[in-house]
Amino acid sequence: MSLLTPQRPTEGAHTHSAATMVPDQSRAERTTSFTVADFPTPHGREEEWRFTPVDRLGVLFRDEATGAHLRWDESLPAGVTLSTISLDEARAAGARPPADRAAAVAAAHSGGVAVLDVPAEAELDEPVRVRLTGEGEVVHGHLLVRVGRFARATVVLEHAGSAEYTELVSVLAGDGSEVTLVSVQEWADEAHHLAQHDVVVGRDARVRHIAVTIGGGIVRLNANASYTGPGGSFEGLGVYFADAGQHLEHRLFVDHEAPHCRSNVEYKGALQGETAHTVWVGDVLIRASAEGTDTYELNRNLVLTDGARADSVPNLEIETGEIEGAGHASATGRFDDQQLFYLMARGIPEDEARRLVVRGFFASVVARIGVPEVEDRLMAAIELELAGGAA
Numbered sequence: 001m002s003l004l005t006p007q008r009p010t011e012g013a014h015t016h017s018a019a020t021m022v023p024d025q026s027r028a029e030r031t032t033s034f035t036v037a038d039f040p041t042p043h044g045r046e047e048e049w050r051f052t053p054v055d056r057l058g059v060l061f062r063d064e065a066t067g068a069h070l071r072w073d074e075s076l077p078a079g080v081t082l083s084t085i086s087l088d089e090a091r092a093a094g095a096r097p098p099a100d101r102a103a104a105v106a107a108a109h110s111g112g113v114a115v116l117d118v119p120a121e122a123e124l125d126e127p128v129r130v131r132l133t134g135e136g137e138v139v140h141g142h143l144l145v146r147v148g149r150f151a152r153a154t155v156v157l158e159h160a161g162s163a164e165y166t167e168l169v170s171v172l173a174g175d176g177s178e179v180t181l182v183s184v185q186e187w188a189d190e191a192h193h194l195a196q197h198d199v200v201v202g203r204d205a206r207v208r209h210i211a212v213t214i215g216g217g218i219v220r221l222n223a224n225a226s227y228t229g230p231g232g233s234f235e236g237l238g239v240y241f242a243d244a245g246q247h248l249e250h251r252l253f254v255d256h257e258a259p260h261c262r263s264n265v266e267y268k269g270a271l272q273g274e275t276a277h278t279v280w281v282g283d284v285l286i287r288a289s290a291e292g293t294d295t296y297e298l299n300r301n302l303v304l305t306d307g308a309r310a311d312s313v314p315n316l317e318i319e320t321g322e323i324e325g326a327g328h329a330s331a332t333g334r335f336d337d338q339q340l341f342y343l344m345a346r347g348i349p350e351d352e353a354r355r356l357v358v359r360g361f362f363a364s365v366v367a368r369i370g371v372p373e374v375e376d377r378l379m380a381a382i383e384l385e386l387a388g389g390a391a
Helices: 087-093 101-108 337-344 350-366 372-390
Strands: 014-016 019-021 071-075 081-085 113-118 128-147 152-173 178-185 192-201 206-213 218-227 233-242 247-256 262-271 277-286 294-303 309-318 325-334
Touching: 081 087, 087 113, 087 128, 101 128, 101 152, 101 192, 128 178, 152 206, 178 192, 178 218, 178 372, 192 206, 192 233, 206 218, 206 247, 218 233, 233 247, 233 277, 233 350, 233 372, 247 262, 247 294, 262 277, 262 309, 262 350, 277 294, 277 325, 294 309, 294 350, 309 325, 337 350, 350 372
Parallel strands: 113 128, 128 152, 152 178, 152 192, 178 206, 192 218, 206 233, 218 247, 233 262, 247 277, 262 294, 277 309, 294 325
Antiparallel strands: 014 019, 071 128, 081 113
16 A cells, blocks of 8 residues: 555544544545444544534534424426435435444434435436525434436535534436536534535546535535446535634545546635634545546635634545556645735725635636536625625
8 A cells, every 4th residue: 555645643542432542544444334323422532523623513413313304495307306215225225324423313313314316317407406494403414316327417405594413415326427416505603514425426427516615603514425337537626715713624535446437626715714714634545446546636725814724634545556647735825915916006906806816716616616506606605705804
């Protein structure tokens, strides 16, 4: 096994129920299970949780049902169906198991799995839209999106209102399909959202997962991609803007096990305000069987004010030398005063110049979302964030 990046340092072992917890030496060793008890309650000393303010999330780790639900508003194009199945049926259909305690709680206590089915060879002219709205309750949810062979579909999943919410989303993309999932987090400031999104890419399928996070007190979204056959392509895109007091965390794990597959990840974030905190962790594993893999991941963060903090941790683990390419890049920096001076020297007021620079920073990702109303809302939200920071 060859590691192209240094192994992440541990912060000391800790104990739970008299058992010593040792960090995984490889992402291939990570625990996955539908059983909540297989995951100890996080304490913040674990490698997987060391950035997350777990002391504020205790209610989301409890192994108990609440009976509460978010309000669903959906718009389904012709041919798309919405139904409910059991957890056992979802597992039999190919849903991947949870990789942390919050996702296991979501699976165990969702009260059933909501299923969006896009039939084989369907070509949707408009997106499937699902809007989930909370009213302050503790809720656990599980959504399964099944897209048939050679189908073309875009699904927009929106989160709004306020809730303490654990979520498990599974996307099963059939062979030869083209799927885009856009997950928008527009929560109120007091909301807490812990999510695991699993994308299973079929043979020769093309899947994009897009995370847009502009609201919520604490949002932690884990996006995982895996492949069932050769020729698959996964693109993970993300945009986030953290304001004072917000913690926005995005983690990705791309598991290359099938040969001749591709992945490309690009996340961009901006921060402003005291205690604004963002976290991006990108893990790519290329297993020995994944010859011909081509992968790249990129994260960039723009810190607009003092008091904000961005953590960025890219990791690349390679078990075979027979690959097309693999790389990563990460950068965190402050506002470019030279760009600002250039615009102001041409008569553009400072506030407008700042907005133009930030819009340009996000433009390469936003333009690839592919849903005009989401793109417009995102840019409008960024404008509001910038106006609030200037005020």
